[in-house]
Amino acid sequence: MYKILTFLFISTQIFAQTFKQKIIDEWVKDNISLYDGSPILKDDIRNMQLRYTFMPNDxxxxxxxxxxxxxxxxxxxxxxxxxxxxxxxxxxxxxxxLVFRAINLDSVSQSKALRFSFIPARFHNLGFTPQTYRTKGQDTIYVSKHNYLEPFFMDADRSASQFISDNFFFPEYKAGNFYTRFIITKQGEVKGIEVLESTHENYNKQLIKAIKSTAGKWKPAVWDGKPINTEINMGFDMGWSEKMSLKSGESIAKKDTIDENESNYYLMQGNIYVEAKKYTLAIKELTKSIALDPLNIDAYYARAAVYALTKDVQKMCVDLQQLKNMQQAKGTALWNKFCQDKKNQK
Incomplete structure (x- = not known):
């Protein structure tokens, strides 16, 4: 008995150690899906640029x-x-x-958990050849390319462009456009700052000062396993495009914006009415939620459940059909179970 337990313990340790050895690498996001494999419909999540670098020192x-x-x-x-x-x-x-998914969540949160799929950065970079040039001092400079070759800006809350914009004291009542370049050295230093294009040259020094304020927050880009000097080109459109469009008489199409917070508010209200068994009010609130955000999957599930409770199978199947159209695994399974035969009978 003790021999079996010892064997199992040692096997588990070896298994974990093997995982630890294999995970040490740089991984780039390949795909994000829901817990059950259903696709993500929100653009900001689906198009998220995400990479992990796991190091031997934990x-x-x-x-x-x-x-x-x-x-x-x-x-x-x-x-x-x-x-x-x-x-x-x-x-x-x-x-x-590398594929992992969230665990240790309650049943409600688990259904909303995400599954992440990654490929090694070396595969992500296949076919990519960085541009390089040499300075007068014969230093090799690599030209940065977003999500392929770029230094790390060490700030979990703001990107480099957001940080610089926040520290660039350009008057809000003005509109301006600036295009800059600077170098992040293999030591992580900020060098060679230039303003290449500017609509307000009297503010160039303020912009250079803002770029300098990023000093100490950079780690160099890495290529072929070695830190490198990297050129970054960065533009700052401070309301300039909008001003030029208005000046030329072009109409600016207002983007249809989805207020997810408001949609989720009505979803919450709908769920409260469901718990109180006030189903008519619940449907009203959930319908508002869907109108505000047609991709709010939770609202479709909630409204389909209310229709099921009120024995309105036809409307329940309409919502389940929507979930099926959005390739949601659970919604598809429910539609196949409760609605498919009814469709065939018509």
Whole structure:
């Protein structure tokens, strides 16, 4: 008995150690889906640029849309822990793919959990050849390319452009356009700042000062395993495009904006009415939620449930059909179970 327990313990340790060895790499997001494999419909999540760099010293670096932070991680059995409270189940880890999904969540949150799929950065970069040039001092400079080759801006809350804009004291009542270049050296220093284009040259010094204020927040880009000098080109449109459009008489099409917070507010109100068994009011609130955000999957599920409770199968099937059209696994399964036969009978 003790021999079996010892064997199991040693096997588990070897298994975890193997995962730890394999995860040490730089990984770039390949796909994000819901817990059950259903696709993400929100553009800001689906198009998120995300990469992890796991290091041997139990630390990792994560970059999300140009914002970079660092923390610690550990691998225990087949579970990846970030810090103390965040845990992910490793579903696949080999030379070409890393897949993990959120765990240790309650049943409600679990259905909204995300599954992340990554590929090694070396595969993501296949076919990409960086542009380079040499300075008079014969230093090699690589030209940065977003999500392929770029230095790390160490700020978990703001990207480099957001940080610079926040520190660029340009009057709000003015409109301006600026285009800059600067170098992040292999030591992480900010050098060679230039304003290449400017509509208000008297503010160029303020912009240069704002770029200098990023000193100490950079870590150099890495290519072929070595830190490199990187040129960054960055534009700052301070209301200029809008001003030029108005000046030329062009009409600016107002973008249809979705207020997700307001949609979720009506979803919450609808769920409160469901608990109170006030189904007519619940449907009214959930319909408002869907009108504000036609991609609010939770609102469709909630309204379909209310229709089921009120025995309005036809309307329930309409909502389940919408979820099926949005390729939601649970919604598709429910439609197949309760609605498919009714459709065939018509």
């Amino acid at each position: 630390s990792f670096r994560v970059t999300i849309n140009g914002k970079t932070g660092e923390s610690t991680y550990k691998v225990k059995n087949d579970t990846l822990y970030f810090g103390k409270d965040i845990a992910f189940k490793i579903e696949r880890l080999d030379d070409i793919k």
